Amino acid sequence: MNAPVLLSVRGAGKAFVHQGQPRWACRDVSFDLYPGEVLAVVGESGSGKSTLLRLLAARHACDAGSVHYDVRAESGEQSSTLMDLASMSEARLRWLARTDWGFVEQHARDGLRMNVSGGANVGERLMALGSRHYGNLRRETTAWMERVELDPRRIDDLPATYSGGMQQRLQIARNLVTHPRLVFMDEPTTGLDVSVQARLLDLLRELVDQLQLAAVVVTHDLAVARLLAQRMLVMKDGVVVEQGLTDRVLDDPQHPYTQLLVSSVLTP
């Protein structure tokens, strides 16, 4: 692939201090992510998947290694360059998180503002970027609600009145409204029933395809990885034990843990 790298991770690690001793939640993770590519991170619970995601999204600082992101050039500058997240100011990181990135939380309630309507949730990022026309906001919000298959008539309802699947779709719309290039998803389908999961996955696959989104999806569901991701990382005890193309990893697992993981999937 000769496209420029979007996200470059080198030896990234994060340690939490536990009883005076540093415990590595994840360490020595390296990979490159290209524009439009979807990467799945799988592993058992406690294997450091979510910590890794938080490192990538600059919610935690790396204790080892680095994360570089291809920051979109501001007006004037010609080419964009890979920048170390650790070297960027907080203002810049917050700006990135609001515009160029999305973060879909596992629990929609963590990612939504529950005390304002669904429409305000979708419009929040636009208003943060300076949109000051109510009619335009309304139009854009309605369009996005339709796009994620939400009934636009419910635009003024509070998210608490939405079902779990609808909340998750609202959260996705809220994140995608600024056309980010990279979306982080932390187990986007857990806690939803199987039919809703399937619809949500369909929707995600379609959106990722239409918008040429790059995404890092943390999941413990191998089916999600198979459906969405081109490549995957398998983590165990904070270390990447195997990585490669999704079909290769799932059809021909090399590492004993991956073999165990693949063979433990239930098939009805």
Add this chain to the structure above:
Amino acid sequence: MTTDTHYNFAFLDERTKKRIRRALLKAVAVPGYQVPFGSREMPFAYGWGTGGVQITASVIGRSDVLKVIDQGADDTTNAVNIRRFFARTTGVQTTGKTREATLIQTRHRIPEAALTEQQILVYQVPMPEPLSKLEPSRRETIKMHALQEYGLMHVRLYEDIAQLGAIARAYDYPVMVNERYLTSPSPIPKFDNPKMHMNPALQLFGAGREKRLYAIPPYTPVRSLDFEDHPFEVQRWDHACALCGATESYLDEMIVDDQGSRLFVCSDSDYCEERRDAGHVGTQEAVTLHNPLSQEAA
């Protein structure tokens, strides 16, 4: 009233007043920015203007003429008590007339008469942080001010329009000071917001319980937030003041009998009096409004 010599001039000791003045200098240098200050216990309950009183005490001089207003009136409990407090501890001259005053402490109104460069307006502020209802964390709101991230305030206004059809805030309507800091104008009616814009007087704001003060220096642009297609508007009344016939002032609505008759009068008592002295006369009677809830109407 004779001056009480047991207290220092204006109650607070000189070092405390000096510290507050230093904080005020910073506030004037950064318009709209909330400066923390060492708020003192005052012989008032919180909520009765302890922040405003401390600012007034630290800027008042022997030649000042003090006016204190509460909801526009000079003769309500809060105004009378604060005026007596300063008369007793400083011996300065007090007045009810806006034009004669050099220092005006106010609760919830800006006088109708235009202010001048010689005047200082001191506001009593209960809650100085305009974002507090939206973002409970103080640490986070400080960060939002620092990075000028004010999208959240518009989310609140959006929500008003979506649910109620218009921006429903009638008082404490958020303003942008000098196009930099989002600021609470204190609970003045939004009717008074346009008066803050490019005002020749120095405007000082004190919140005693929250230990913050801020300022709008003379001739500073102050913009009320709005949407392009839902512009900021002030209240208008269909009636004139019953006493002085004014149509341009902020009116209080009083129910005067069991039939629901309303008397509309100027909230600014000094303004109303001045107009009456100049010969303006209102209808002198209450109006009966159509009451949609009464049975006769049905």
